[in-house]
Amino acid sequence: MPTRPVEDLPRHRNLFLMVAAPTIWAVHFVAAYATTAIWCEKVGADTAGLTWLVTGYTVAAEALIAWFGVSMWRQWDYMDDQDYIHDGATDEDRREFLGHAGFMLACLSFVAVIFTTMPVWLIGSCA
Amino acid sequence: MRPSDCRVRVSPGAPTLKSLTPAGCAGRPRRAVFALVAPALLAACGGPQSALDTAGSDAATLSHLFYVMLAGAVVLWLAMNGLMLWVWRIDPRPMPPRYARRLIFAGGIVFPTVVLAALLSWGLSIMPDQRAPGDGLRVEVTGEQWWFRVHYWPEGATEPVRSANEIVLPVGSRSEITLEADQVIHSFWLPSLAGKTDMIPGRTNRMSMEPTEPGEFRGQCAEFCGDSHAWMAFTAKTMMPEEFDAWLAAETGPAAQPEGALAEAGREAFMAQGCGGCHAIRGTPARGRVGPDLTHLASRLSLAAGALPMTRAALVRWIEDPAAVKPGAKMPAYDHLAPDTIEAMAAYLEGLE
Ligand code: HEC
Ligand SMILES: [Cu+2]
Numbered sequence: 244m245p246t247r248p249v250e251d252l253p254r255h256r257n258l259f260l261m262v263a264a265p266t267i268w269a270v271h272f273v274a275a276y277a278t279t280a281i282w283c284e285k286v287g288a289d290t291a292g293l294t295w296l297v298t299g300y301t302v303a304a305e306a307l308i309a310w311f312g313v314s315m316w317r318q319w320d321y322m323d324d325q326d327y328i329h330d331g332a333t334d335e336d337r338r339e340f341l342g343h344a345g346f347m348l349a350c351l352s353f354v355a356v357i358f359t360t361m362p363v364w365l366i367g368s369c370a
Numbered sequence: 371m372r373p374s375d376c377r378v379r380v381s382p383g384a385p386t387l388k389s390l391t392p393a394g395c396a397g398r399p400r401r402a403v404f405a406l407v408a409p410a411l412l413a414a415c416g417g418p419q420s421a422l423d424t425a426g427s428d429a430a431t432l433s434h435l436f437y438v439m440l441a442g443a444v445v446l447w448l449a450m451n452g453l454m455l456w457v458w459r460i461d462p463r464p465m466p467p468r469y470a471r472r473l474i475f476a477g478g479i480v481f482p483t484v485v486l487a488a489l490l491s492w493g494l495s496i497m498p499d500q501r502a503p504g505d506g507l508r509v510e511v512t513g514e515q516w517w518f519r520v521h522y523w524p525e526g527a528t529e530p531v532r533s534a535n536e537i538v539l540p541v542g543s544r545s546e547i548t549l550e551a552d553q554v555i556h557s558f559w560l561p562s563l564a565g566k567t568d569m570i571p572g573r574t575n576r577m578s579m580e581p582t583e584p585g586e587f588r589g590q591c592a593e594f595c596g597d598s599h600a601w602m603a604f605t606a607k608t609m610m611p612e613e614f615d616a617w618l619a620a621e622t623g624p625a626a627q628p629e630g631a632l633a634e635a636g637r638e639a640f641m642a643q644g645c646g647g648c649h650a651i652r653g654t655p656a657r658g659r660v661g662p663d664l665t666h667l668a669s670r671l672s673l674a675a676g677a678l679p680m681t682r683a684a685l686v687r688w689i690e691d692p693a694a695v696k697p698g699a700k701m702p703a704y705d706h707l708a709p710d711t712i713e714a715m716a717a718y719l720e721g722l723e
Contacts, residue, residue, distance in 0.1 A: 350479075354483055354487075357487075358487070358490060361490055362494055365491060365495055366497060366498050370498060
């Protein structure tokens with residue numbers, strides 16, 4: 244249980260920060276598919292540029308997700324008390340719960356964004 | 371052992387029920403069910419319309435994928451159930467939380483991520499081959515309600531060879547298949563040769579097929595398209611290249627002349643009844659393009675897009691009332707004609723090899 248007091252800031256209560264990483268995953272997904280569709284329609288079969296473009300989206304998305312992941316990890320504050328059950332009605336439990344969930348969602352989103360990009364790398368054609 | 375042997379007879383002074391039950395009776399009902407069902411299940415894996423009984427390179431790739439996934443699923447199933455058996459029955463004792471957490475991390479996060487990544491890479495690496503460009507013959511297939519319009523475009527052709535409801539392909543080369551649709555979405559699926567591709571109105575989709583063995587197959591529309599969707603099938607033949615060339619030459623030619631008085635009368639009735647307004651028979655005044663081309667109707671393996679066998683009786687049944695065979699069929703019924711007239715038309719059509 245609490246070993247050192249942490250000040251509970253508004254951002255520690257913010258649900259949107261917890262779901263920020265999956266939101267980036269969703270935006271990346273739509274952007275990658277839309278770009279591919281438009282590219283294949285307007286530019287045609289030469290997909291080298293498309294591969295770079297979507298890879299660029301991926302790098303940007305992963306950087307953002309990683310940033311949220313780290314900040315969620317800090318909010319979870321696991322190393323401090325190795326606490327992974329947060330069922331109390333306290334500020335600390337809420338803060339660490341949101342951090343814990345947000346961190347795991349960020350890990351999932353990180354992997355998912357790579358999976359979304361794999362078709363561009365492995366197929367690399369409009370067919 | 372007769373089934374009656376399994377019935378337990380209780381007579382005065384009999385030993386316990388258990389010892390009365392003959393050995394082998396305990397598993398009987400289940401084994402009987404399995405014995406009945408297994409041949410049916412296994413038989414379903416073969417045949418002219420099976421993705422597991424393949425005659426084309428793309429279908430072979432898909433069935434390989436299926437068997438690998440199946441084997442993986444079986445191994446996983448055994449491992450998971452074995453693990454449950456182990457921790458609940460064989461050696462139930464509490465596990466230190468540290469181990470439990472590691473197990474969850476390794477088995478629930480790392481393992482699925484790695485396996486999914488591997489499967490995804492593998493799947494993505496074989497996907498483009500399924501759409502490899504064809505070399506040589508192009509076949510243009512249009513989904514209609516509820517039949518398939520088929521045009522062959524051999525290399526250099528300026529006009530297609532028109533046919534319907536049957537796809538014939540040469541073994542050993544990759545044929546390009548272009549897919550269109552008339553009114554609604556259909557899907558073109560010939561499981562023995564390749565995966566399926568949708569046919570979408572206003573769009574030309576493409577796929578290709580590389581038959582590896584000669585044979586006869588069945589395909590099916592795989593996207594609900596109205597009343598007779600279930601009756602919208604087609605047959606397919608694959609032939610060695612020389613045989614295919616001979617077939618294509620014959621298919622390009624005009625229809626056979628009627629043989630005999632009955633067929634001759636049938637031909638006249640066909641023209642007189644206006645069938646030619648919807649159907650074409652090359653070499654005759656019949657030039658309609660609304661319905662299937664009938665030039666070489668009788669050389670096909672089935673009638674009315676897989677709905678009926680190619681026999682005279684079936685032709686009579688079809689002409690009398692198509693909608694009785696295929697609900698909603700877009701061909702009028704001719705049951706007002708004299709049975710002799712219909713019989714004659716059937717005889718004529720039966721001769722269109
Ligand atoms: C209004 C147009 C129309 C007229 C007129 C018409 N048909 Fe048809 N016919 C069709 C259509 C459409 C189909 C395909 C129906 C289906 O399979 O769902 C068809 C299918 C057939 C088939 C099966 C073709 C195949 O590939 O297996 C035969 C045989 C046939 N018609 C014979 C006749 C005869 C004989 C007549 C005249 C007595 C006739 N049709 C008049 C539209 C017409
Ligand atoms: Cu259909």
